[in-house]
Each structure stands twice: as structure tokens, then as C-alpha cells.
Amino acid sequence: MLKSETKLILEVCDLHANVEDQPILNGVNLQVYAGEIHAIMGRNGSGKSTLSKVIAGHPAYKITGGTIKFEDNNLLDLDPEERARLGVFLGFQYPIEIPGVSNLEFLRVSTNARREYEKKEELDTFEFEDFVQEKLKIVKMDPAFLNRSVNEGFSGGEKKRNEILQMALLEPKLAILDETDSGLDIDALRVVAAGVNKLATPNTATILITHYQRLLNEITPNYVHVMANGKILKTAGKELALQLEKSGYDWIEQISSNKEENQ
Amino acid sequence: MTGQNTVDKLVSKPYKYGFVTDIETEKIDKGINEDVIKLISRKKDEPEFLLEFRLRAYKQWLKMKEPNWADLKYPKINYQDIIYYAAPKKSEKKASLDDVDPKLLETFDKLGIPLSEQKRLSNVAVDAVFDSVSIATTYKEKLAEHGVVFCSISEAVVDYPELIKRYLGSVVPISDNYFAALNSAVFSDGSFVYIPKGINCPMELSSYFRINSGDTGQFERTLIIAEERSSVSYLEGCTAPMFDTNTLHAAVVELIALDDASIKYSTVQNWYAGNEEGVGGIYNFVTKRGHCRGKRSKISWSQVETGSAITWKYPSCILQGEKSVGEFYSVALTNNLQKADTGTKMIHIGAQTRSTIVSKGISAGKSSNSYRGLVQIGPQATGARNYSQCDSMLIGDQASANTYPYIRSQQPQSNVEHEASTCRISEDQLFYLQSRGINFEEAISMMVSGFCQDVFNQLPMEFAAEADKLLALKLEGSVG
Ligand SMILES: Nc1ncnc2c1ncn2[C@@H]1O[C@H](COP(=O)(O)OP(=O)(O)O)[C@@H](O)[C@H]1O
Ligand SMILES: [Mg+2]
Numbered sequence A: 001m002l003k004s005e006t007k008l009i010l011e012v013c014d015l016h017a018n019v020e021d022q023p024i025l026n027g028v029n030l031q032v033y034a035g036e037i038h039a040i041m042g043r044n045g046s047g048k049s050t051l052s053k054v055i056a057g058h059p060a061y062k063i064t065g066g067t068i069k070f071e072d073n074n075l076l077d078l079d080p081e082e083r084a085r086l087g088v089f090l091g092f093q094y095p096i097e098i099p100g101v102s103n104l105e106f107l108r109v110s111t112n113a114r115r116e117y118e119k120k121e122e123l124d125t126f127e128f129e130d131f132v133q134e135k136l137k138i139v140k141m142d143p144a145f146l147n148r149s150v151n152e153g154f155s156g157g158e159k160k161r162n163e164i165l166q167m168a169l170l171e172p173k174l175a176i177l178d179e180t181d182s183g184l185d186i187d188a189l190r191v192v193a194a195g196v197n198k199l200a201t202p203n204t205a206t207i208l209i210t211h212y213q214r215l216l217n218e219i220t221p222n223y224v225h226v227m228a229n230g231k232i233l234k235t236a237g238k239e240l241a242l243q244l245e246k247s248g249y250d251w252i253e254q255i256s257s258n259k260e261e262n263q
Numbered sequence B: 001m002t003g004q005n006t007v008d009k010l011v012s013k014p015y016k017y018g019f020v021t022d023i024e025t026e027k028i029d030k031g032i033n034e035d036v037i038k039l040i041s042r043k044k045d046e047p048e049f050l051l052e053f054r055l056r057a058y059k060q061w062l063k064m065k066e067p068n069w070a071d072l073k074y075p076k077i078n079y080q081d082i083i084y085y086a087a088p089k090k091s092e093k094k095a096s097l098d099d100v101d102p103k104l105l106e107t108f109d110k111l112g113i114p115l116s117e118q119k120r121l122s123n124v125a126v127d128a129v130f131d132s133v134s135i136a137t138t139y140k141e142k143l144a145e146h147g148v149v150f151c152s153i154s155e156a157v158v159d160y161p162e163l164i165k166r167y168l169g170s171v172v173p174i175s176d177n178y179f180a181a182l183n184s185a186v187f188s189d190g191s192f193v194y195i196p197k198g199i200n201c202p203m204e205l206s207s208y209f210r211i212n213s214g215d216t217g218q219f220e221r222t223l224i225i226a227e228e229r230s231s232v233s234y235l236e237g238c239t240a241p242m243f244d245t246n247t248l249h250a251a252v253v254e255l256i257a258l259d260d261a262s263i264k265y266s267t268v269q270n271w272y273a274g275n276e277e278g279v280g281g282i283y284n285f286v287t288k289r290g291h292c293r294g295k296r297s298k299i300s301w302s303q304v305e306t307g308s309a310i311t312w313k314y315p316s317c318i319l320q321g322e323k324s325v326g327e328f329y330s331v332a333l334t335n336n337l338q339k340a341d342t343g344t345k346m347i348h349i350g351a352q353t354r355s356t357i358v359s360k361g362i363s364a365g366k367s368s369n370s371y372r373g374l375v376q377i378g379p380q381a382t383g384a385r386n387y388s389q390c391d392s393m394l395i396g397d398q399a400s401a402n403t404y405p406y407i408r409s410q411q412p413q414s415n416v417e418h419e420a421s422t423c424r425i426s427e428d429q430l431f432y433l434q435s436r437g438i439n440f441e442e443a444i445s446m447m448v449s450g451f452c453q454d455v456f457n458q459l460p461m462e463f464a465a466e467a468d469k470l471l472a473l474k475l476e477g478s479v480g
Helices: A048-056 A080-086 A103-117 A125-139 A143-147 A156-170 A186-199 A213-218 A239-247 A250-262 B002-008 B034-043 B048-063 B102-110 B140-144 B153-159 B161-167 B178-186 B427-434 B440-456 B461-475
Strands: A008-019 A022-033 A037-042 A062-070 A088-091 A098-102 A174-178 A205-209 A223-228 A231-236 B025-027 B086-088 B124-130 B133-137 B149-152 B191-195 B204-210 B221-226 B231-239 B246-249 B252-257 B262-269 B281-292 B298-305 B310-313 B316-319 B325-334 B339-348 B354-363 B368-377 B385-395 B400-409 B415-425
Touching: A008 A048, A008 A205, A022 A048, A022 A062, A022 A205, A022 A231, A037 A048, A037 A239, A048 A062, A048 A080, A048 A088, A048 A174, A048 A205, A080 A088, A080 A103, A080 B427, A088 A156, A098 A103, A098 B427, A098 B440, A103 A125, A103 A143, A103 A156, A103 B440, A125 A143, A125 A156, A125 A186, A156 A174, A156 A186, A174 A186, A186 A213, A213 A239, A223 A239, A223 A250, A231 A239, A231 A250, A239 A250, B034 B048, B034 B178, B048 B161, B048 B178, B086 B133, B102 B124, B102 B204, B124 B140, B124 B149, B133 B149, B133 B153, B140 B149, B149 B153, B153 B161, B153 B191, B153 B221, B161 B221, B178 B252, B178 B281, B191 B204, B191 B231, B221 B231, B221 B262, B252 B262, B252 B298, B262 B281, B281 B298, B281 B325, B298 B310, B298 B339, B316 B325, B316 B354, B325 B339, B325 B368, B325 B440, B325 B461, B339 B354, B354 B368, B354 B400, B354 B440, B368 B385, B368 B415, B385 B400, B385 B440, B400 B415, B415 B440, B427 B440, B440 B461
Parallel strands: A037 A205, A037 A223, A088 A174, A174 A205, B124 B204, B191 B221, B204 B231, B221 B252, B231 B262, B246 B281, B252 B281, B262 B298, B281 B310, B281 B316, B298 B325, B310 B339, B316 B339, B325 B354, B339 B368, B354 B385, B368 B400, B385 B415
Antiparallel strands: A008 A022, A008 A062, A223 A231, B025 B086, B124 B133, B149 B191
């Protein structure tokens, strides 16, 4: 791929972040160009979710160094809602339940917030119903879920489908999917993967955070990164995932600690 | 923790109704004694029986002690430092709206309650009360065609003395409690409603209470009588300017429903709440009670309480008539340093009486919000049923919520159900909504209105949207 011709969507430079004075991210570097799919792997607790939440603007994390550029915007200057309107989307590892707030209304308000930024016309209740019906097909979700409270009482898999539904409605430029495949049975996994493939375009980019090769069989990444201790230790092509599946993470961490000692 | 700060950024928006109308006011001297009560009575040209009522109440009040059982701490009130009567000048006789001072009409315009023929609301009759007096009542003639009486209580005392004699103080006796006794001694104005037999009141009735003077107490008195098979829906709204002193508001509301009558009483209370440091604001000590005297009668209270520095208020139902029904739907929101202790009493006397209580308390800032309720089932109340649901929502980690549900049953064949819950708006819920492009205030207001839906569904249509907006406004803050 000729990078000079494609557009840089996300550029994370030497990113450091703390939670309650505890460093979690220790200098992350990452560049994502339009049309690319990146996979981020790594042990539990290595900082993958933190990285995704920091990109989306979660207030619990304090940025202690580095920058995040999204197209021409300095993301760290923006509120989470502004980032979302620009086209940053985070599919949560643990989507939260919001009792009392109708899923349909929530989806409509958020879709319109994004559309307003894109200078597309606002969808009224009826137009939105049609629009959402289209998108429900992509994730093969039962329309009955629209009339419930946001994620309330949804099973793990239903929550994940609701995340992909939101992604389909919001049409983001950058989608970060944090373990969207965890806890899904193989059929659900295929549905989610098909949804992601369908929504990926040459102008958008996707970051998949996952532990499993089975997702990457369905969605082929251009790059695979391995995270450990709040840093990206290694980056390679899709074959890295296969290697990790076979040999685990030890060898990479070994190599990298040797490297550090030599420096 | 940085996350909590985001939630703490919630501060009240500047109070929209905080202006003072510059108008010449006739006030009497500060303080309370028998002469003051006689003076008030004389100013209002009252019949002798009412003066006696007031003086009896005053004697009772002197013997009583200010209650201190509520979760409310406030500095001692100096009752001699309050003015008990204030009225805009030249308001003595109000033959028609043309005689009302334009400044007053302008004030109510600004409050969103236009009174003039051209601008007034088409489906709501309004009684506008400014400080101690009612300045205008709209649609009186149209209502009179149906035999409905809607006027200020001062007018009713003169025009319908028999009804007043019979019903005033019959639901809330003068010695009921400290603030009710004080009100009975010095009450100034308020609304009177009478719905004759078999009449469904053709329009919504509404009173709007405006406190304008800072040093004047407001003691309004409302009396609503629904005869057999009649029905009425009544709304009450209130605002006050921003003063850095506290103003006392001690109202009494009495409702009477006879056989098969139904009264729906809704309140949106938005008195000035004081500033972020808790300086100023209204002390709101209110006694509201409805008496379901008749068989199958029904009294329903809905309230949205957002204002006042201190709220002490328990709209109640005495369910005497067989199969009568009492309802209480409440949203109480407190922010900054506001304190609210509110709830209801459902007194089941008659057989097969039913009551429903739905209370939603929302506390933000450093405020405290208590639900206090009593469900009492008397020995004759066979088959009585109550359902209570009390939910609290906390915003931030410095606010507090308490629930005190008291249940006393002397009737084994009754059924009392109580549910309670507390939730906190979490940072992760807010972040979830924000990460979908929904801004912080809107996210809060979505969750709050979702939480209050059960109660908003009970409000008259125009009112529900209004209440939703009011809550959003109260919670809106500058997000950095
Ligand atoms: N809000 C938080 N409060 C305290 N610790 C946190 C918080 N978020 C993440 N951490 C800690 O940061 C580390 C990285 O977590 P996370 O980013 O969720 O890892 P991963 O997604 O790679 O499993 C873990 O040790 C986790 O406990
Ligand atoms: Mg994770």
C-alpha cells in the first residue's frame, strides 16, 4: 500500500496516561491510514481498553504526555461528544446499561448528532425508524430491542450487536472495536464480522482489539500489534496473529526486554 | 479523581425568574400580634367569623413549637422580622383586567403566564397571586356558565361565606401543625374552586403564585370543593425573585371530594432556591391535604418540586369514603445546598380504599433529599390496598438521599406493598452517551427524564413537557 497517497486518519504519538496517579499507558505510538484494518492483541491488563477509552476521551484517565491526532484535529482538546461527532467510534468491551433511556430514542439522538456534524439532514422519528430498520438487517437484530432501555437486560451477545448497530448508524471514520468478539458464539461472530466488513470502506479505518484468531479469519487485518505494559511492543502483518495463537506472548516480551537491556 | 469533577461541574443555571417588579407596594409593619391579624382582616373587609377563625388559630400557634423532626437544618426564623401583608397599591377593586396595573400584567407576561384577553392561554383559566393578593382571575364568566366558581379566596369569603364557613379548616384544622396554625392566622390570599354536582370542569384551572417582596412572608390558602360526580384538574405554579435573605412561604391547601368526585392537583414548584453557596432562597413549609369524603371519590396529587432552599411538604389523602382512591406522584429535585423533606400520608379509613405512591427523588451537588411517607390502615378499612414505590437518584458523590416509609396497619385484611431503589448516575453511563455524540447536559437530562417518566406521565400534557425542560434547566451547567 502506498502510504503517501492515502490519508492519515489517526496518529498516536508517545502517549502516556495515568489513572489515579498509576501509569497505564507508557508511550504508545500508532498510525492508522484510511482503508486499513489494524488488530491490537496482548495480555489482559496490558492497556488495550485504556488506549481505546483514552482515544474516545474517557474522563477517568489523565493524559501525562504525548498527542493524538485525528485527521486535522488534536483529539485531546476535544470533549468525548465532539470526538464522536467527528467520526471516532468506540465499541465497548463492556457496554453499559442505562435504565429508563429508550434505546430507540438514544440511537436517534446520537445518529442526529453525528449527522448534524456531517451536514446531513436531521432524521425525524419516522425517517429514523426506516433508517434503523435497514441497519438492523446488517446485524440481524430483532427490532424489539429498540423499545427497551439502552442495553438493559441484554445478553452479552445482544449488547455487542447493539454496539455494531450503533456503528452502522453513526458511520464513523474510525471504529475501534474492543473485544467485540469476546463471548460471542460462532454464528454471532460471523454476523458481527460481516457487519464490520460491510461497513469498512476505503475512506474509513478499523481497529480491532481481540484475543482470537477466529475473528481475524473473518476480518483480515493489514497490521497486527502486540501491546504489553502500556506500549506497543511489536507490529507485523496478519501472520503475527497466527504465531501468537501458537506460541503465546512470552517470546515477544522476551525479545523486547532483551532489546531494552541492550540499549 | 478527575472523573468525579466532570459530574461536579453541574451547577444551576442562573434562575430565570429572579427579577423584581418595581411597583409601589402597601406593606404593614413587621411582626405578628393580635392587632396585626385584626388589621389584615380589616384590610380584606372580612366577616366576623373569619376574624375569629384567625384569632383562634393565632392563640393555638402561640402554644405550639416549630417542628424539628424533618431532615432539615436551618437557622431559627424570627417571626417578628417578617411582614405579614404586602399588596401592590391601587389593587383594591379589580372590576376587570383593564384596572390591573400594566406593570403587573407585564410581570406575568414575563413569567410566561399572559393574562390579557388577547394573549391568555386558551384552555387554562388562571388566578394570578402577587405577594399577598390575587390580582386577576381569567375566564371567570365562562366558568360561571357551568356553575364553576373560580376566584380568589378573599372574594369567596365575601361572596360564598357559607361554603367557607363549612369547609375552611375542615381538612387541615387550625391546630394541625405549627405552620398550618400560622397560615390560618395570617393567610392573605389564594384560590377558591367550587365544582357543582355532576359538572366536569370544562377547562384546566391554574393558580400562579409570585412572591415579589423580599421581607414579606407568603401565606396562601387554597380551598377546592368537588361536589358529587364532579371533576376538576388544577395546576399550581410558583416563582420568586432572587434575594439573599430567606423568605418564608407557609401555605395551606385543602381539597374536598364528595361521592364519585375527582380532583387532580398538580404543582410545579420553582421558588428561588438560593445560590450555589446556599445564600437566600425560599423556606417552603406547606400543608396540603385532600379529604375523599365521598364513596368512590378520588384525589390525585402530582408534584414537581425543583425550587426552594428548604422544602417541607407532604400532600396527603384522607380516604374516608368507601372505595375512594388517593394518589401521590412526585419528582423532587435538589441541587447545590437545597434540602427537601417531602412525601405523603395516605390515611385509609373506609373499606376497600386504594392508594398509590410514586416518588422520585433526584439529588445533585451537596443537596439532601428525603422521602417521608406514612401509610395508615384503620380498623374499618377492610380490603384496603397501597402500593408505594420510592426511587432515589444521586448525581455526584456529595449529595444524599433518604427514605422513611412508615406503615401502620390495624387491619389484617389489607395489602401494603413497598418498593424502593437508589441509583447513582455513573461516570461510565455518562461517558457511554457522550461517546455517541450526546453532550453532557443532554446525557444527564436523558437519564433524569427516563427516571421520572412514571411521574411525568401523570401530569397534564402541556405541563409534562414543561416539567421535563425545567429539570434539564435546573441541572444544566457549564461544562469546561
Ligand atoms: N478506571 C481504572 N481504574 C483503575 N485501574 C484501571 C482503570 N482502567 C484500567 N485500569 C488498570 O489498567 C490496566 C490496563 O487495563 P485495560 O486497559 O483494561 O487492559 P486490557 O484491556 O488490555 O485488558 C489494568 O491493570 C487495569 O486494572
Ligand atoms: Mg480490555
